[in-house]
Amino acid sequence: MKELSEVLKDWEAVIGLEIHTELTTLDTKMFCGCKIGHDDEPNTNVCPVCLGLPGALPVPNERAIEYIVKAGLATNCEIQKHSMFYRKHYFYPDMAKNFQTTQGPVAFAMHGRLDLEVTGRGAAERPECAFGDAEAESLASASANAVGLSTAMSRDLPEGMASGAGSSVKPDHAGAVSTMSQNDSAPEEAAEGATSALAGMSGYDTANLAVPVRHEDGSYTVPIRILRIHMEEDAAKMVHVGGEEGRIGGAAESLIDYNRCGTPLIELVTEPDLRTPEEARLFMEKLRRIFLTLGISDCSMEKGSMRCDGNVSLRRRGSSKLGTKTELKNLNSFKALHDGLAYEICRQAEVLEEGGEIYQETRHWEPSRKRTVVMRTKETADDYRLFPDPDLAPFDLSDAFIEHCRAEIPELPDAKRDRYERDFGIKRADAEQIAGDPETAAFFEAAAGAVAAGKEAQTVANLIVNELPAHLRAAGCTLAESGLEPAQVASLAKLLASDAISSNQGHEVFEAMAQTGDDPEKIVDERGMRQVSDTGALQAYVDEVLANCPDQAQQYRDGNQKVLGFLVGQCMRASKGQGNPKLFNELLRQALS
Numbered sequence: 001m002k003e004l005s006e007v008l009k010d011w012e013a014v015i016g017l018e019i020h021t022e023l024t025t026l027d028t029k030m031f032c033g034c035k036i037g038h039d040d041e042p043n044t045n046v047c048p049v050c051l052g053l054p055g056a057l058p059v060p061n062e063r064a065i066e067y068i069v070k071a072g073l074a075t076n077c078e079i080q081k082h083s084m085f086y087r088k089h090y091f092y093p094d095m096a097k098n099f100q101t102t103q104g105p106v107a108f109a110m111h112g113r114l115d116l117e118v119t120g121r122g123a124a125e126r127p128e129c130a131f132g133d134a135e136a137e138s139l140a141s142a143s144a145n146a147v148g149l150s151t152a153m154s155r156d157l158p159e160g161m162a163s164g165a166g167s168s169v170k171p172d173h174a175g176a177v178s179t180m181s182q183n184d185s186a187p188e189e190a191a192e193g194a195t196s197a198l199a200g201m202s203g204y205d206t207a208n209l210a211v212p213v214r215h216e217d218g219s220y221t222v223p224i225r226i227l228r229i230h231m232e233e234d235a236a237k238m239v240h241v242g243g244e245e246g247r248i249g250g251a252a253e254s255l256i257d258y259n260r261c262g263t264p265l266i267e268l269v270t271e272p273d274l275r276t277p278e279e280a281r282l283f284m285e286k287l288r289r290i291f292l293t294l295g296i297s298d299c300s301m302e303k304g305s306m307r308c309d310g311n312v313s314l315r316r317r318g319s320s321k322l323g324t325k326t327e328l329k330n331l332n333s334f335k336a337l338h339d340g341l342a343y344e345i346c347r348q349a350e351v352l353e354e355g356g357e358i359y360q361e362t363r364h365w366e367p368s369r370k371r372t373v374v375m376r377t378k379e380t381a382d383d384y385r386l387f388p389d390p391d392l393a394p395f396d397l398s399d400a401f402i403e404h405c406r407a408e409i410p411e412l413p414d415a416k417r418d419r420y421e422r423d424f425g426i427k428r429a430d431a432e433q434i435a436g437d438p439e440t441a442a443f444f445e446a447a448a449g450a451v452a453a454g455k456e457a458q459t460v461a462n463l464i465v466n467e468l469p470a471h472l473r474a475a476g477c478t479l480a481e482s483g484l485e486p487a488q489v490a491s492l493a494k495l496l497a498s499d500a501i502s503s504n505q506g507h508e509v510f511e512a513m514a515q516t517g518d519d520p521e522k523i524v525d526e527r528g529m530r531q532v533s534d535t536g537a538l539q540a541y542v543d544e545v546l547a548n549c550p551d552q553a554q555q556y557r558d559g560n561q562k563v564l565g566f567l568v569g570q571c572m573r574a575s576k577g578q579g580n581p582k583l584f585n586e587l588l589r590q591a592l593s
């Protein structure tokens with residue numbers, strides 16, 4: 001297979017994401033009072049509602065609605081005041097009532113966007129040709145074409161429309177029938193609609209198109225539109241015993257744990273605005289940081305409380321017609337998301353270049369084998385016979401409720417990053433990383449608040465970005481469990497920033513302070529580590545070394561700059577490693593000039 005960079009020169013990858021997030025920080029489930037506790041003894045947190053027993057009536061969890069409204073506001077969505085719950089029917093043991101309660105054409109949050117800053121090597125994934133005017137056309141045609149992902153349609157589709165009533169959708173909007181409102185005639189109508197939507201592209205709303213803006217250093221900013229965030233409930237967890245990697249194929253028996261069934265879940269669907277695996281990865285990371293900051297979920301990709309599916313199709317650069325897309329599952333880490341998409345793009349390119357055809361299918365990413373394999377083939381659109389849930393009244397969110405949610409939103413990661421960069425004078429990349437995790441951010445602010453902005457604050461940032469994660473990984477504990485105090489990190493940063501100790505010694509002191517809980521000042525004094533930065537004391541070593549190395553001194557005077565490193569080394573040796581190397585450097589230059 002060709003490399004991704006080669007493929008993306010000829011082919012445009014059109015990527016959309018669907019991201020499920022369990023609202024794990026809530027106490028109770030979506031429609032009943034059962035506790036959310038996935039690790040508890042199986043089938044202990046259940047009741048007639050989440051077991052789907054006849055006659056049981058659901059009652060929506062108001063705090064879950066608060067959480068989704070916050071998620072919508074934090075991702076620049078419009079909050080829909082009037083929406084309702086729908087039943088999505090399917091027959092499978094992980095949902096005992098045989099339908100999942102979800103939302104219809106109107107979701108609580110719609111039409112949002114997040115701006116991605118793509119830098120460094122990641123920025124190079126988007127080829128030169130994918131900027132400028134061509135990109136604006138590409139985005140317009142992808143959006144108009146994307147079945148199930150159009151802004152225009154969901155805006156006009158009336159809420160409360162049952163499955164089968166889709167024929168009332170105007171042809172211009174049919175190309176965009178939402179996945180939630182797929183109906184009997186959807187496939188044909190959608191195909192027809194896509195063509196007419198494209199033909200009438202002048203009528204397509206291009207005002208908010210997500211055209212990337214490129215910066216001088218090769219990085220770029222690209223807005224990614226969010227189609228919707230809707231509320232639904234999670235299904236039960238199934239464990240297949242005896243099958244390979246816990247899969248159903250070859251399993252001897254299947255076990256069901258209904259503890260997870262009914263857990264509030266929000267699903268975010270992006271417009272197909274993403275063009276590289278790196279953008280997809282960054283979007284997911286950014287969303288995770290926002291949700292962590294909102295405190296609505298533990299956002300663990302490992303445990304599955306945040307899950308991502310990727311849709312990807314290819315088309316020749318310059319073409320306005322979308323290719324057939326495949327859906328990728330099991331993207332359960334940022335690396336899997338990036339690598340799975342990258343593989344799938346290259347695979348599709350190979351098939352297409354050999355004259356083959358891409359089938360609309362769901363594929364499973366196998367990280368260990370670095371490939372995607374077919375899970376199931378989709379012949380036609382799923383028919384879920386979606387209709388409004390008669391047990392749940394339509395929602396009318398009041399302005400007061402929405403404003404109450406808005407007022408509770410804490411400072412979001414982007415704003416925090418900008419403030420750290422501005423107020424503490426630290427590097428943007430470090431600020432971004434620190435601001436993304438609320439616990440780390442609070443620790444940083446406490447430590448950086450105790451030192452001067454600029455060099456000292458940057459040293460605090462360096463310790464938190466580099467030393468701290470390495471230490472926590474090795475110790476196998478969280479920041480809270482580590483017992484580390486912001487004051488210790490501030491004190492260590494001061495020692496490093498003033499060159500009282502070297503960076504190597506800083507590493508040693510970090511480990512010592514984590515183990516003993518002592519202040520770095522004390523550790524440095526006890527171990528006699530303090531670097532000598534008194535120029536008077538250092539000058540004596542410099543004089544001694546220059547007297548002992550006249551040849552090297554002459555070489556430097558003759559223009560050989562490199563020999564300075566040797567002389568600094570001799571000074572360090574003479575001072576038994578206690579001299580400040582930067583000062584030796586300066587003093588030697590002065591003496592030899």
Ligand SMILES: [Zn+2]
Nearest residue numbers: 032034047050
């Ligand atoms: Zn229950």
